[in-house]
Amino acid sequence: MSRIAFIDDHESVRLGLELACERDGEQTVVFSGSTVVGYLEWRAATGAAPADVVVLDLTLGDGTTVTENVTALVADGASVVIHSVADRPAAVRESLAAGAAGVVSKSSALDDVLDAIRTVARGEALNNVEWASAVEGDREFADAQLSGREREVLRLYATGLPLKAVAERLGVAYSTAKENINRVRVKYVDVGRPARTKIDLLHRAMEDGIVAADGAAGAR
Numbered sequence: 490m491s492r493i494a495f496i497d498d499h500e501s502v503r504l505g506l507e508l509a510c511e512r513d514g515e516q517t518v519v520f521s522g523s524t525v526v527g528y529l530e531w532r533a534a535t536g537a538a539p540a541d542v543v544v545l546d547l548t549l550g551d552g553t554t555v556t557e558n559v560t561a562l563v564a565d566g567a568s569v570v571i572h573s574v575a576d577r578p579a580a581v582r583e584s585l586a587a588g589a590a591g592v593v594s595k596s597s598a599l600d601d602v603l604d605a606i607r608t609v610a611r612g613e614a615l616n617n618v619e620w621a622s623a624v625e626g627d628r629e630f631a632d633a634q635l636s637g638r639e640r641e642v643l644r645l646y647a648t649g650l651p652l653k654a655v656a657e658r659l660g661v662a663y664s665t666a667k668e669n670i671n672r673v674r675v676k677y678v679d680v681g682r683p684a685r686t687k688i689d690l691l692h693r694a695m696e697d698g699i700v701a702a703d704g705a706a707g708a709r
Contacts, residue, residue, distance in 0.1 A: 491610035494520035494540035496528055496558075497572065498550040502595070506544065506572075509599045516606060524551045525558045529565060539566035541610045544602075545589075547573035547580055555580055559587035563683075568609045572602065585692060588683045591615025614691045631680035633693070635673060642669040644699050647691040 493516045495503045503521045510516040519540055520528050532539065543562050547555055555571075562569050571584045571592040581592055591614070593605040608615050635643065638659075645655040646666075656666035670690075677684035677693050684690055694700045 490514075491516045491541045491606070492519045492538070493517065493606060493610075494522075494528055494543045494567070496520075496522055496525055496543060496549070497546040498523040499546070502546075502572075505599070506602065509603060510606075513603050516603075516610070524549060525553065525561055526551070529561065532565070541568065542570055542590075542606050543567045544570050544572045544606065547571050547584060547592075555584045556587045559584050559589050563588040568612075570605055570609050570615065585696075586682060588689070590688065612688065614688045616695075631682065633673070633676040633680050633682065633697070635676060635697075635699075639669050639673050639676075640699050642666055643673050643690060643694050646670055647687065647694040648700050 493510055495506050495518065497503050500523075507518050507521055510518050519537060520531055522528055522531070525545070528540075528543070531537070545558060545562065549558065559569050559571075569584075569589040571581065571589050572595060573581070573592060574595050584592065590609045591605065593602050593615070597605075605615055641659065642655055645658055646652060650658065652666050652670065653663055656663045659666065673690070674684040677690075682693055682696075684693055691700070
């Protein structure tokens, strides 16, 4: 079972999600609270492992920023799903740039929220309407200045092909494809955009129009 934490300063929202998880039977709720600091203090006090997924409100009432909260949670070892009304595209983009796995609207049906949690708990990218609308037309992301070959390697790799298959598709050595992906990661990190995991790379490729927002290969 996936271990889930809920961080939202609206208690009624948390209670509803907790009940939905209990009924679903595929998740166990290990923490429920109103601040990221409270979650981290709970971890330190109990020695508990990080939650597999933290469902986080976009804006909390303690004065913290979404970048601070997402960065702290990801650094602590959790995947983050933003659960918000998603009516502030700039803040949504900020959360994604900080490393959140995706966003699901508070207006979504509970089944959709649970599907989002399951998807992220499996380590898969969360490609939904809120994500697509948050990055559509955005020009605020720093340009990583990828070469044509680096973009092509990223396009194939981010949409699911193993690196060996990418090399075969492009007719290059495996070491060459690996070197290209490593350079892509470095270039994104250099402009402050997370690129540690394959999901990170898919998100970067989506932001830059290298793949379509539904995860299918595309070109800008």
